[in-house]
Amino acid sequence: METKPAMDIQKSALLLKLLGDKTRLTMMKLLQSHECCVCEFTAIFEASQPAISQHLRKxxxxxxxxETRRGQWIFYSIRRDHEYAPFVEDVLNHFPDQNERLTNLEKQGLRISCE
Amino acid sequence: METKPAMDIQKSALLLKLLGDKTRLTMMKLLQSHECCVCEFTAIFEASQPAISQHLRKxxxxxxxxETRRGQWIFYSIRRDHEYAPFVEDVLNHFPDQNERLTNLEKQGLRISCE
DNA sequence: TGCGTATATAATCATATCGTTATATAATCA
DNA sequence: TGATTATATAACGATATGATTATATACGCA
Structure with missing residues (x-):
């Protein structure tokens, strides 16, 4: 019989603090269903490139x-191998998907696609 | 057929930020199963009374x-009527209960009981 | 009524956070 | 190779956060 190790409330608080920012939380929600590159985020959030880079760094x-580089672009994706990935996903699953933000980008021709 | 209104990711980020502090997160976990008064929290967290009061204020x-006053003490309890209470509880349910902290208090004779 | 206990609040300070500006690095393309 | 684009990083500044100290308020009790 399998038992999950109990989550550490202290480590979890740090994760929640990270998610407790609307930009990062929305980024994570987007990343739940898509890989995104930095320039897409800057377009979506109308934020400066360094501001976005710094959120991604955290x-x-x-x-x-x-991150994975593909040519000129660096794509970010969610890590499902994180110790608390199931927890993070459970949190994210409460929110409506933000894919409209991506389709809006496509309409503007700003969506990157380098497959 | 009932439909839940979609959660606002911006408001949720503010809640997660509040939970993203180990003291407040542990408080909320304790409050999930017990009412607690301020002096119990100060004993549990070995924090100053104003520090605890300010977390509770947030x-x-x-x-x-x-809060409910009972004689000399003011007891805090979780509000299950909060718009996003189910979300908050879902988050809290990931953590092991912290009741040991309360039973430790009892052993020291510090648990308040004014029923 | 006066004292002790429980709690809240205000003022202050150190540190953290987040954004900006400036600059560095890496890849693409002419 | 030089210019352009995408991204990261460093330095800096404004604001937020969390703790402490000092003080105020409310209750219980002698």
Whole structure:
């Protein structure tokens, strides 16, 4: 019989703090269903490139996302191998998907696609 | 057929930020199963009384907890009528209960009981 | 009524957070 | 190779956060 190790409330508080920012929370929700590159995020959030990079850095440092370079672009994706990934996904599952934000980008021709 | 209104990701981020502090998160977990008064929290967290009061104030301002005076003491309890109470509880349910902290208090004779 | 206990609040300070500006690095393309 | 685009990082500043100290308020009790 399998038992899950109990979650550490202290480590979880740090994760919740990371998710407790509307930009990062929305990023994570988007990443739940799509890989995204930095320039897409800057377009979606109408934020500066360094601001976006710094949010992504925090998520990466916490092990919540990972990057892959594809040519000129660096794509971010969610890490489902994080110790508390199921917890994070449970939290994210409460929110409506934010894919409209991506389709809006497509309409503007700003969606990156380098498959 | 009933439909739940979609959660607002922006408001949720504010809640997660509140929960993203180990003291407040543990408080909320304790309050999930017990009412607690301020002096119990100060004993549990070995924190100053004003520090605890200020955490409770934030939780109260957000509508997550409520207070009831009973004689000398003011007891805090979780508000299950908060718009996003089910979300908050879902988050809290991931953590092991913290009741040991309360039973430890009892052993020290510090648990308040004014029924 | 006066004292002790429980709690809240205000003022203050150190640190954290988040954004901006400036600059560095890496890849693409002409 | 040089220019352009995408991204990261460093330095800095404004604001937010959380703790402490000091003080105020409310209740219970002698």
């Amino acid at each position: 998520l990466k440092d916490a092990g919540l996302v990972q | 939780l109260k301002d957000a509508g997550l907890v409520q």
